[in-house]
Amino acid sequence: ISCEYTGALNIEQKDAIIRAIFLCAIFGVTPMLGDLPNGLQLYRLLDILKEHPSLCKSLFVPGEDYADYNLSNVAPEISERRTSRSAKDAAEVETEPSYLTVPRVMQWITGQGHKPLLLSEQKAFQIVFKCDHDCKVRMPQHTICFPIVSACTSTVTFPVAHITTSEDFKCIIVQAIKSGGAFRRV
Incomplete structure (x- = not known):
């Protein structure tokens, strides 16, 4: 139209x-x-x-992927140390989805496919990873959750209750990208 x-x-x-x-x-x-x-x-x-x-x-001109820059600005919010949740959180943060490009991930998380251009923005840049352990408590009948991205705060919340292996993580991300629309809060 x-x-x-x-x-x-x-x-x-x-x-x-x-x-x-x-x-x-x-x-x-x-x-x-x-x-x-x-x-x-x-x-x-x-x-x-x-x-x-x-x-x-x-x-x-597209060029260098800023993977090192992005990873140096990740601020995972994980559970209290020495709990079963913290072990799962750590495994989740360490899982590297190599099938996604850095610009694609940046576009997904921040709404822009590149690192911040201004020096002041680069210094303030941070990506926050959160882990959601309680989705099954809130919705006991469901079988899958997808990551929630808040681009305005550069925050990603992963549904770790559904992820036991790196293959589970990959399947959920791929299914979300293929079958879903945008990742956003409703």
Whole structure:
């Protein structure tokens, strides 16, 4: 509808729908791209880009994944030491989902697929991991929970009651990404 396609939504109209979306994207983006140099010039950013291309490259060109930076800013909130919950929390935090890219995880957690750009934001940046042990107490009949992400606070809550192995963790994340929409609080 926002791409001005008003026909039937069925498989026979697939080509017409794709064409409408394509035209909407092309004609919507082209004027914005034409305005980009004017917008950059307002703050003399165009001159800075020309004078210091190597410094500005990372702002526009995908490159280094910031896994080390991100992991150095993780603040897990785990259960009291020497309890069964703390052992499960520690195993959860150490599980590395290698099938996800750093930009994808950053997009999922913070809403942006890159590390913070400003030095002040980098210093304040922190990702909080929480563990939910009590979902089965709150909802005894359910069989699976998905992680809850609060992008505004860069917090991820993992449903550890359903996760006993790293394979369980991977299955829940993959199922959530494939079958679910956005991770968010309702």
